Amino acid sequence: MSIIAGSYERYIWGFKLKPSKHDADNQTLTLSPLFSYPSHISPITTVACSGPAAASGGSDDTIHLYDIPSASSLGSLLDHNHTASITALSFYTPPSLSFPRNLISAAADGSVAIFDTDPFLLLKSFRPHKKPVNDLAIHPSGKLALAVYRDDCLAMLNLVRGKRSFCCSLGHEATLVKFDPTGDTFFMVVNTKVGVHHSEDAKLLFQLHNPIRKRILCASPGESGTLFTAGEDRAITAWDTNSGKLAYSIEDAHQARIKGVVVLTRNDSDGASQDPYLIASASSDGVIRVWDVRMAPKDKATPLAETNTNSRLTCLAGSALKSTRRPQIGKQAQKVEEGNGIDKSG
Numbered sequence: 557m558s559i560i561a562g563s564y565e566r567y568i569w570g571f572k573l574k575p576s577k578h579d580a581d582n583q584t585l586t587l588s589p590l591f592s593y594p595s596h597i598s599p600i601t602t603v604a605c606s607g608p609a610a611a612s613g614g615s616d617d618t619i620h621l622y623d624i625p626s627a628s629s630l631g632s633l634l635d636h637n638h639t640a641s642i643t644a645l646s647f648y649t650p651p652s653l654s655f656p657r658n659l660i661s662a663a664a665d666g667s668v669a670i671f672d673t674d675p676f677l678l679l680k681s682f683r684p685h686k687k688p689v690n691d692l693a694i695h696p697s698g699k700l701a702l703a704v705y706r707d708d709c710l711a712m713l714n715l716v717r718g719k720r721s722f723c724c725s726l727g728h729e730a731t732l733v734k735f736d737p738t739g740d741t742f743f744m745v746v747n748t749k750v751g752v753h754h755s756e757d758a759k760l761l762f763q764l765h766n767p768i769r770k771r772i773l774c775a776s777p778g779e780s781g782t783l784f785t786a787g788e789d790r791a792i793t794a795w796d797t798n799s800g801k802l803a804y805s806i807e808d809a810h811q812a813r814i815k816g817v818v819v820l821t822r823n824d825s826d827g828a829s830q831d832p833y834l835i836a837s838a839s840s841d842g843v844i845r846v847w848d849v850r851m852a853p854k855d856k857a858t859p860l861a862e863t864n865t866n867s868r869l870t871c872l873a874g875s876a877l878k879s880t881r882r883p884q885i886g887k888q889a890q891k892v893e894e895g896n897g898i899d900k901s902g
Contacts, residue, residue: 558570559573559872560872561869561871561872562599562600562614563869564600564867566597568593568620570622571589572587572624586861587844587846591627595612596616599614601641601870601871602871603872604645606647606655607655607656608624608625608883609623613641613645617663618633619642619661621885633671633676633678640664642661642664643688644703647660657698660715662691666705668682668683668701670718676883676884682718682720684720685703690705690730692733693734694715694735699714699715700715700721702733702735702742704733710725710758731773734775735755735777736755741753741755747771748765749772752764762800764800773786773814773815778794779819782794791805791814806857812839814838815838816870817835817872818874819834820846820875834847834860835849841869842867842868847859
């Protein structure tokens with residue numbers, strides 16, 4: 557399992573989650589450092605990883621790529637066509653693959669770019685809206701995405717054609733948008749609330765309210781309708797989005813506000829789930845922790861692994877995928893894939 561974190565000090569941090577002890581009743585994990593260096597010339601705003609590939613975006617308008625197994629930098633995407641801070645990055649990985657097929661990026665100038673990952677090559681770039689993108693989520697099919705903007709708008713993006721399908725005003729600014737792993741529902745975070753929406757018609761099914769009334773800064777969907785949120789309350793909250801009720805909470809998970817939470821789970825093609833109980837969190841004081849959510853109902857849950865980067869962390873990403881393929885940056889597209897996910901015909 558790999559964990560990537562970005563910081564205000566321009567540093568990118570990479571860790572490998574490894575077992576350090578196994579016995580019948582106990583499991584101890586450790587976060588082994590892979591790399592850490594100032595990859596950007598200004599604060600890192602967003603990170604993403606899938607299998608061996610990782611990417612970071614910064615307020616310096618650049619996207620950097622990394623190969624996790626070799627703990628090496630692959631350089632930057634110079635022709636990404638963004639002229640403003642990168643605000644969102646997301647890999648699209650089909651369920652049957654362990655290597656991402658596409659990387660989608662969004663920026664503060666409203667632009668969205670679609671990249672092939674074999675090799676990394678800009679396929680399409682378009683500007684669905686003129687205002688800054690707060691967050692972007694890719695549907696599990698890979699054919700469409702949702703984007704939320706600074707001016708209260710929600711847009712659906714057709715990733716096959718590289719154009720906007722529609723845009724509507726929400727009446728309030730959503731800072732986060734996430735799809736459920738099934739794609740049947742999506743979640744939008746507005747301040748202290750999470751709206752659960754039907755994907756087919758965007759109908760609001762119900763709202764989840766943070767009982768402490770603190771801002772939600774990060775969210776990550778889990779399996780079986782579970783949604784994890786965290787933020788200024790320094791707690792990790794698990795919601796049952798099927799019933800609309802709070803499932804459990806890890807209180808005082810960190811000593812500072814939590815800037816990132818990620819579910820370290822991946823369903824294999826046969827339906828089996830690898831390590832389905834692990835989540836990772838990162839706080840603004842530089843601490844990264846890994847939790848076994850089965851311990852959450854207990855009075856005092858303790859992290860399975862912990863490390864301190866001594867930096868002001870801004871974002872977190874993780875991946876449980878394993879792959880021996882190395883990411884590469886190329887000059888020409890190698891193939892065209894039709895009818896399944898994002899069009900590579902340019």
